[in-house]
Amino acid sequence: MSDAAAIAADVVVIGAGPTGLACAIDAQNAGFNTLLVDKGCLCNSLFHYPSNMTFFTTPELLEIGNIPFSSPNQKPNRQEALEYYRKVTQHFRLKLHQYQHVDRVEGKAGGFIVHCTDAAGRPYQYTARALIIATGYYDRANYLNIPGEDLPKVFHYYQDPHPYFDQDVLVIGGKNSAAISALDLWRHGARVTLVHRGAAMHKHVKYWILPDIENRIAHDEIHAHFETVVEEIMIDSVRLRTPDGPVTLKNDFVFAMTGYHPDFSFLEALGIRLAGKDRTPEFDPHTLESNVPGIYLAGVVVAGARTNEIFIENGRFHGAQIAAGLRQKLRATAKSF
Template sequence: MEEVIIVGAGPCGLAAAIELKKVGVNPLLIEKGALVNSIYRYPTYMIFHSTPELLEIGEIPFTTANEKPTRQEALAYYRLVAQRHQLRINSYEEVVEIRPHGSHFQVRSKDRFGKEREYETVRVIIATGYFDHPNRLHIPGEEMPKVFSFYQEAHPFTGQKVAIVGGNNSAVDAALDLERAGAEVTVINRRPELSPYVKAWTRPVFESMVNKGRIRMLYSSRLLRIEERHIVVDVAGEVQTLENDFVFTLIGYRPDRTFLHALGVTVEEETGIPCHDPETMQTNVPGVYIAGVIAAGHHANAIFIENGRFHGRLIAAHVAKSRAH
């Protein structure tokens, strides 16, 4: 019998595990991918918005020679944290079901070879993030192999006509990276302007590329259809057909609430926020906690590593108090 199982080994799941170890609980983390899988799937050369101290967990300093840390530095940092704190992590094992069983919970998982495992636990923490579940456009052609919901790096797209749907940081960063690699880039944004959240040091560079004609920017526009060699776009009410080789739909992500619904956790329909006590992070189902961006509901930008890393402290304090009784 496990005392606590944490579903997800991202930064917020790791932070929760560390805080629990401080109060005498050694939780098991089950992660369907690699350690901090969401960061691993970030663009290869991505630079964080945050300064390193805002990404620190487990009282281990995050050092970097730069003002903002890179993806590679973050991966190295979180590997170090997991090793130093000797966290129990089952990687490449996907939790497929969590169900109540008397006074505890049964957790069923499947490893990458299809072998099933079952665990029993007194408490469960859902720290699954949202990066694995991209938002969809729901348009014809979206399932074609030329369409991607994640951006990794520019090299494969040299000399190609690439369309990017979105107007936030991920779209802007990808557009600049692709343009530098020699892609012909078109950005399709449904808004009449860029998102106000675009990084201050990136915005002027992007706008300069647009003004120089090196990136085509289509505001107040919607992608209507994707074909093999072209796309159809509504540009401010005018339908245009553009030659195209690849499409990136970088329009954000949504949390997966499958486990919460199955466990009977109430989710507020309007906000998408699971019912929980913000002082303890326990949901309306005793013994079920949430940590990280899953607590943000529809507004994923409300919770990042910077504030989600503190959820574990609240959970650990509540678990310690419950154990004392």
């Protein structure tokens, strides 16, 4: 499709994660011609989560569109969740365009033009009367900004333990992702050191994971340095600043599990105002419409940098709020908002 052949929709949802899907279902059920666009595959973030991950959440809390998520497990795994969201997408016959990155948006409420490109650099355009931004946070890692962070042995995402068997691996962080990756690496034969700037593992580590990591640390099966920061990553070693002074450790790989943040530049380019140190977007708490008329926010993007406040569990309800707002606006302005 070329620039000339823009596809028209009432609502374009940017981001086809669980939140974007929930929004598309609600908008479609409210009678709007709705199109989802994602730069990757369906549920691209979930697809890139650790291969063997288990959700923290029971299946019913991951449900969207009132479609039951049946699983024999108390907490479903990544494969089951991907299967569920594929089935839901098919069930509602959602219009989904994958592998198209939304680069920019022009126009205003009632007449937006969404500009995308695919991996080959080909342009695509969609027109929409309203936009829902459900772009999540998993694409943007929080960097440490230390020397050596750009070495190829340093990762901000953890997927599979196998390549790290019999290797010296440093895990940076003190929350769930750091605990889970350190345990998984250790259980698959890596020599693991965990470094965290806090005095202990973070209070948000899930109650069933915490004793596991604490016991591995107590038995020195996973070596831990608390109140410690990594100062430099070198090809074969890392330099730490510990309460007892500098320590240099032999090292093959580093996993910096230091969190992620929404694409603030993208939000600002849309005209959305961000406030405070958490860069919280400005929006109406009832309709989730941002300060830019016709642009709605959904999922974890509403919380700015406080990404531990919105999950699939609660973000999945944003679609209903937005659909209600859209309906109200359409009624009030006779289809020309």
